[in-house]
Amino acid sequence: MEDIQFSKINVDIIGAGGLARELLSWINKDEHAFMKINGFWDDNLEALMPYEMTHEVLGNIAAFQSGNVLMGIMNPHVKEKILEGFARNTSINVLSFFHSSIILGERTNIGKGVILFPNVIVSCDVNIGDGTFINLGSQIGHDVKIGNNVSIMPNVDIGGGCVIGDNVFIGSGATILPGVKIERNTRIGAGAVILKTIKKEGTYFGNPAKKIF
Known part of the structure; x- marks a missing residue:
């Protein structure tokens, strides 16, 4: 019987700090996670300088205007503000993992x-x-x-x-x-x-x- 091939959906991660990079790691390690991560969106590029990034930081969060996203933000209030903004844009699809x-x-x-x-x-x-x-x-x-x-x-x-x-x-x-x-x-x-x-x-x-x- 021929194996069924599942295509992965393209997803961006909001945030690029430790939590976001952990999230990327668990997605990559989980064979049931049918997601292909394009990169990160983050406003604090200076804080990321000590780290070796495996995926590109694509820009500031406000510049993200369409596509699928996962939230890699730890601070509840920052997360709330970002999600409120995304809720007003029907072109952004906030996913769960x-x-x-x-x-x-x-x-x-x-x-x-x-x-x-x-x-x-x-x-x-x-x-x-x-x-x-x-x-x-x-x-x-x-x-x-x-x-x-x-x-x-x-x-x-x-x-x-x-x-x-x-x-x-x-x-x-x-x-x-x-x-x-x-x-x-x-x-x-x-x-x-x-x-x-x-x-x-x-x-x-x-x-x-x-x-x-």
Whole structure:
């Protein structure tokens, strides 16, 4: 029987920093990712100078006017602003990328422009908003609601029934206990343990986590 050949779609990555280059790496390593990356779009070329880029930086983000894109931006507020601009341009198609190693439970609803890195586990009855990024090995419990433009770093454990507001950043190895709600625009530090609901936005560190800023 003749092998079926699948053509890859052309995609650009918004951002060219560490997260964007990681994203490119996982796409290249995943035989089920039928994407051909053209290059990066980034506004901070000076910050990229120490790195050897395997793909061309094609220009500033505002210059991108049409085509398929993946979001390689970590900062939730920057990501939100870019996606708001793209939403006004019908020629730009914001794609999602789910690595083939992830596990998704039943009745999981996932928005537009979501990135799920390898070995992410999402339980049942979970809602994930637009523009959200979940890094390596993080676990999302049942009945969790995650807002738009959230960035979750590696090995984060979010317990069942949690509600994560828009534009939240959760650092590596953080633990969010079941039923906790986190106010929008909040930053959770690496390794923090969140025992109770966070009602005031800010930056939280420690075990148990306390508001630092």
